[in-house]
């Protein structure tokens with residue numbers, strides 16, 4: 022099941038999967054596959070192939086981490102990170118348990 026929210030930096034972010042990003046959602050990211058509204062703590066993901074949605078969500082999470090940590094990643098670097106991290110964790114789910122497990 023696709024997540025609907027997450028906590029980060031003392032805030033709860035809402036995740037919504039939508040068929041079409043409308044004007045209110047300020048189309049501007051990931052070739053219009055998703056976006057994060059930092060001030061509203063909202064993430065929007067365009068409904069499509071599940072693997073693509075996962076990668077797009079990871080992309081938006083990287084944007085949030087980048088903003089929080091002040092790393093200064095540009096869009097190209099964010100894309101490079103989302104694709105490589107997605108491949109790493111998709112092929113090796115045990116790494117998630119290894120990092121966050123008990």
Ligand SMILES: [Zn+2]
Nearest residue numbers: 050051096099
């Ligand atoms: Zn982006």
